[in-house]
Amino acid sequence: MPAAIELPVKPTKRKRQDAGSGLDPKTKSRRIEKEVSQRANVEEDILLLEGEITQSRKNYNKIAILLNYCKQHRNQSKLSIAAGVALCRVFCRLAANGSMSPPRDAPENENIIARWLRIQCDSYRDTLQTILQGSNPGMQSTALTLLMRLLKEECSGLEESQNKHGRNRVEYRRIIASIISLNKGESVREEFVTKYVQPFDDVRYYTLLCLNDLLKDKDEGYLDRLDMIVSMLALLESATAGEDHTDRLYQRTTDQKTNNVTVQKKVAQELWLNILRRSLTKAQRKTILGLVTTHVVPWFTQPELLMDFLTDSFNVGGSMSLAALSGLFHLMQEKNLDYPQFYTKLYSLLTSDILHSKHRSRFFRLLDTFLSSTHLPAALVASFIKRLARLSLSAPPSGIVVVVPWIYNLLKNHPACTFMIHRRPEYSDFFEGEGMDDPFDMAESDPMETGAIDSSLWEIHTLQSHYHPNVATIAKIISEQFTKQAYNLEDFLDHSYSSMLTAELSKEIKKPPIVEYEIPKKIFFRNPDPGKSDSLLVQLWDFS
Numbered sequence: 001m002p003a004a005i006e007l008p009v010k011p012t013k014r015k016r017q018d019a020g021s022g023l024d025p026k027t028k029s030r031r032i033e034k035e036v037s038q039r040a041n042v043e044e045d046i047l048l049l050e051g052e053i054t055q056s057r058k059n060y061n062k063i064a065i066l067l068n069y070c071k072q073h074r075n076q077s078k079l080s081i082a083a084g085v086a087l088c089r090v091f092c093r094l095a096a097n098g099s100m101s102p103p104r105d106a107p108e109n110e111n112i113i114a115r116w117l118r119i120q121c122d123s124y125r126d127t128l129q130t131i132l133q134g135s136n137p138g139m140q141s142t143a144l145t146l147l148m149r150l151l152k153e154e155c156s157g158l159e160e161s162q163n164k165h166g167r168n169r170v171e172y173r174r175i176i177a178s179i180i181s182l183n184k185g186e187s188v189r190e191e192f193v194t195k196y197v198q199p200f201d202d203v204r205y206y207t208l209l210c211l212n213d214l215l216k217d218k219d220e221g222y223l224d225r226l227d228m229i230v231s232m233l234a235l236l237e238s239a240t241a242g243e244d245h246t247d248r249l250y251q252r253t254t255d256q257k258t259n260n261v262t263v264q265k266k267v268a269q270e271l272w273l274n275i276l277r278r279s280l281t282k283a284q285r286k287t288i289l290g291l292v293t294t295h296v297v298p299w300f301t302q303p304e305l306l307m308d309f310l311t312d313s314f315n316v317g318g319s320m321s322l323a324a325l326s327g328l329f330h331l332m333q334e335k336n337l338d339y340p341q342f343y344t345k346l347y348s349l350l351t352s353d354i355l356h357s358k359h360r361s362r363f364f365r366l367l368d369t370f371l372s373s374t375h376l377p378a379a380l381v382a383s384f385i386k387r388l389a390r391l392s393l394s395a396p397p398s399g400i401v402v403v404v405p406w407i408y409n410l411l412k413n414h415p416a417c418t419f420m421i422h423r424r425p426e427y428s429d430f431f432e433g434e435g436m437d438d439p440f441d442m443a444e445s446d447p448m449e450t451g452a453i454d455s456s457l458w459e460i461h462t463l464q465s466h467y468h469p470n471v472a473t474i475a476k477i478i479s480e481q482f483t484k485q486a487y488n489l490e491d492f493l494d495h496s497y498s499s500m501l502t503a504e505l506s507k508e509i510k511k512p513p514i515v516e517y518e519i520p521k522k523i524f525f526r527n528p529d530p531g532k533s534d535s536l537l538v539q540l541w542d543f544s
Contacts, residue, residue, distance in 0.1 A: 042069065043082050050086040054093060060113070063090060063120050070127050081142050084128065088146045091121050092153040100154065125150070125174070132178045132188070140188050147175055148196060152251050168251075172206040177214055180228035189228070193235040200250035202258035204239060208267045215274050226278065233272075234291055238298035239264045268299035276309045282316070289313055289323035293330040303335045314345060319359045321349060326366055343380060346370060347447040350387045355399035361493040364402055368489060371410065378416035379453045385410055385417060386440050386452035389459040397468040398495040404460065404474050405487035411478075412486055420457050421478055470500065 049066050052059040070083035094100050100117045102110045131143040151171050179189055196203045211229050239261045249259060257263045280288070288296070292310070297303055306327065313324035325346055331337040346367070354363055371384060385407050392403045411418050440455040463475035477484075521527065524543050526534050 046082050046086050053090050087124050095154040129178050173210040176210045189232055201248045203250045205258045205264050212271045265299050265301050292327035355395035380447050381414045382417045382452040383447035383450045389457050397471045400471050401495050402492045409486045
């Protein structure tokens with residue numbers, strides 16, 4: 001009898017459990033409800049503990065329970081913030097009624113309680129500092145608000161004899177050190193400056209002091225900290241004197257230094273000088289140069305101290321030289337500082353590279369500002385005109401279309417230089433055949449000694465035969481009557497090869513140009529028609 005055949009058992013698929021804890025929906029729902037209930041219970045406990053601490057001194061030990069809530073629920077923002085806000089209210093009340101700073105003749109038990117409360121307050125501050133250094137922007141903002149509120153109430157309750165200034169400086173330094181150590185803390189730094197530093201004189205005073213202290217610490221994160229300090233100072237406007245200083249104080253104080261504008265400017269000047277004395281990177285130097293006229297000079301009571309930094313920056317070259325000259329010109333114009341070598345240094349920047357540079361537009365904007373005064377010597381202005389006219393002979397079309405209107409505007413503002421476009425030699429017929437030496441000395445570094453005022457603008461006349469039709473057209477404005485008051489340079493600064501090519505391609509052709517009057521049938525081979533000649537290419541070359 002044959003054996004029974006065993007059929008294979010069909011495997012059964014297991015149902016995939018929930019990705020979470022493998023609980024069914026009802027169990028998960030009950031768990032969520034339980035967590036919400038527990039959270040609500042914790043919040044009720046926090047409010048209850050706060051009320052009990054406020055009612056009686058016997059419940060001061062419950063401050064430690066609130067502090068544990070704040071530490072344990074640090075990952076749960078709502079519970080941590082609720083405990084933090086409650087503790088802030090508790091410590092503010094204790095600071096206001098003097099429980100944390102008893103008088104000198106207080107009993108020993110009062111001093112013991114006050115020391116314990118200060119220890120708990122310091123632990124609370126450490127917790128807020130940890131939250132401030134976290135990555136949650138909302139909790140960072142709340143932690144900053146609580147730290148500043150606690151600092152205000154605690155130090156306002158201190159007397160000047162209790163080293164109030166030193167206590168303020170220590171606490172401000174801790175807060176500011178945490179703020180500038182954040183890699184992605186732009187929002188917190190901006191909030192701190194706009195909400196506290198800018199409106200309140202005393203906060204601004206301690207901030208400048210603490211930034212100066214932090215700048216002196218040289219450790220591994222020194223360069224990053226320097227960048228953060230500069231970014232904070234870039235958000236800060238200069239202090240201005242007002243009639244009522246008490247409205248601009250964050251804390252109650254009798255210290256006159258905190259709201260004295262002159263004192264603040266001296267502290268800020270020392271801070272900026274310490275920054276400028278550091279070994280700055282090229283990017284940091286460029287950032288500071290961009291802030292010189294708006295955020296650095298207004299703080300200086302002695303703006304001449306910036307001259308060395310600006311001169312050293314000019315020697316770096318490139319766009320750095322332009323930014324440095326812009327700062328020097330601001331000091332000359334606004335602060336009446338004397339810098340005789342300014343136009344000599346500006347003249348040295350006129351090289352063949354400037355019309356090919358990506359900073360060409362910015363350079364001409366600044367150059368137009370530097371030479372805008374009608375009191376400049378004609379010989380100096382003529383040197384700038386002549387040198388740029390000479391450089392335009394080898395410049396790209398996009399650079400020439402800027403130079404010609406700029407020369408037109410200078411000739412309009414300085415009529416004494418118009419002789420350069422009307423000057424003809426005494427024996428013009430002879431010189432047209434033989435030529436003549438140009439009195440302009442291109443190699444001379446002093447713009448007052450180049451002899452440009454005795455020369456002529458033959459370069460612009462040459463540009464009227466330029467291969468590019470736009471350049472040739474715009475060069476002809478020098479030969480016409482000067483009926484236009486001035487050209488707006490902004491209309492010419494952003495031209496490039498791409499923009500000029502696009503403008504040509506987008507033109508509507510009214511009549512198509514005639515390229516070939518007769519379309520040839522053969523180009524590389526002989527014409528089969530005996531009555532027609534072969535192409536020039538076939539006549540010159542043999543392709544057989």
